[in-house]
Amino acid sequence: MPAVFDMSLIQCGARLRRTPFFEATQRYGAKAYTVYNHMLFPIRFADLEEEYWHLINHVTLWDVSVERQVEITGPDAFRFTNMLTPRDLTKCAVGQGKYVVITAEDGGIINDPVLLRLGENHFWLALADSDVLLWARGAALRSGLTVEIREPDVSPVQIQGPQAKPVVQALLGDAVLKLGYYYFLETKLDGIPVVVTRTGWTGEVGYEIYLRDGSRGDELWERIMAAGKAHQIRPTGPSDIRRIEAGILNWGADMTLEDNPYEVGLERLVDEGKKDDYLGRDALRHIRAQGVARKLVGVEIDGARLDFNATKWPVAAAGRPVGRITSAIYSPRLKKNIGYAMVPVPNAAAGTKLSVSIPGAGERSATVVPMPFVDPTKEIPKA
């Protein structure tokens, strides 16, 4: 592998943006980049399983600047933001975050950001890969609400793994250890303005540090690496193995605009008692009353180690095509191929036998299983 990734394999002019940590990721030997929210996203510095073991045994640093923010401010920012999501934001205090879905008028999932409430009328949405800025600006037209909607200069990193706590403690002091899950604090780190959240995409202990000044990315990165040195911190991509073990979904693969929250198991993000109106409310009530025709379920796929699926693999039941695998990967500690399948409700019960058609690997038998694959309350050998 070359020391510096050949950007010409993916980049063509200045259309794709670089993150404030781009130079650092090059210096630390990023070996692959994808594109996410029109920005280059380092997804691998070493072998995926090596990165996975490091995450579950130590601590890892990810450049997730591609989680671009939509910032909503102005006198009606609360009312407007509460209109974008089925979650009841009257239950979200200033200083608190929520995992939310942004739904279209038909109940389809536009995005599944982490929402942070920075003030009574000040919100950030840390986005998955779709232009919610355009949706929100379109939805604000003729709404009668006074809001400003823009992309601020904010770029998160994730610090994830069992040693994440001592690393953020070394960086930011003891106050950060008191943060409850999905709470945050605004602070400075050697003068660098940041927001620190107790969130992550792993099921491990983790934090995100949202950099608020893009000119100081390199400084922040090196400050984190220095604080993590004693705990063997290393830069990695996000771990799809670990997030699938935890039952976490990836927008664009496991859920799309074509899917609603009831189909993908995110009904907990629809507050059915929510008093205020929101986009998608009528559709979601109708869907709930009717019931859904298909569901995203956990599956174990038999046989030898499979590579991470690059396409949605066809799924059959009793010889007939019924659905698709949206994500599938080999878990080295479960020693199984695990993933998700979107299948009709009659094929969604635990124990259902399925058959998966895998490009280059033929047909494999599979079984519907409960999620998550790794129960956070049970000890699993880590190495």
Added chain:
Amino acid sequence: MPAVFDMSLIQCGARLRRTPFFEATQRYGAKAYTVYNHMLFPIRFADLEEEYWHLINHVTLWDVSVERQVEITGPDAFRFTNMLTPRDLTKCAVGQGKYVVITAEDGGIINDPVLLRLGENHFWLALADSDVLLWARGAALRSGLTVEIREPDVSPVQIQGPQAKPVVQALLGDAVLKLGYYYFLETKLDGIPVVVTRTGWTGEVGYEIYLRDGSRGDELWERIMAAGKAHQIRPTGPSDIRRIEAGILNWGADMTLEDNPYEVGLERLVDEGKKDDYLGRDALRHIRAQGVARKLVGVEIDGARLDFNATKWPVAAAGRPVGRITSAIYSPRLKKNIGYAMVPVPNAAAGTKLSVSIPGAGERSATVVPMPFVDPTKEIPKA
């Protein structure tokens, strides 16, 4: 170079979609892919200058399926689509296309698609890289208009170069030769449903074939390659050299949501006599009345051959920072480095001297010049 591109350098799971021509592009040795509208986009099969010479001397085939369509239908489709753009669509006949900008309420450019009018109330927008589907669905809320807005199964390829005419003639017969610039016809090619347009991203003669059945991509690709064999057709990426020579802009680099049509030289796409209201109208009238503070201008950059810019290079005038180079590339037939700079109006006059700061190549002097760089009415040596 490997025969098959290592997709793990860019892909991570099934989030990114593949085009109907993906297998064909792999088979024909695509060497680089970028991501555009959440889809893999083959950008290079050989050396960029080799592809450029082939384009200007022969004919090339590009997989531009990433130009995803937004389809607008329903009883108010004309009224709604006419509301999305400053161009006056009363002047767009059924069977005709237009190059348009989609503008936000503040006049910023959301996208610059080719619009096709397939029926009185049936439109396609062939998009640059932003989620206009979300903008349009947001803008339709509370509009009182009855429309359906969706992404249809439509995937274009471009056939570009001086030999494009005989290739499409061999494919589709003589009727296609009568197509005027930006007109189209709906037809079938060996039973494959397509729309053929006299459009392209080159300044050369060219056509686009919009495939209307994604399951038949491989068939269409091979049919085109067979028809083009006598004319030495070959698959390439889009040529940034040729499009910059022609003064064509690339959304995301040369224009963004932060720029308005008057700043980037697209005032011809704002029909000032348009009677119907549209999003951005008040803002654009105000901008026009006030005048703009900055302009995108053509520049020639002195010195040795430069590689295509991967970031927006800082530009100074009289020792003070004034703007950015948005695109810059070496033209092998002009034997010059050419590109665009966004600069304040006082620095925008032809002949203005600028200085460009280039990562790894130091400071270079540059001069503002008229566009396009290649005048279509003048003969330029092609090899």
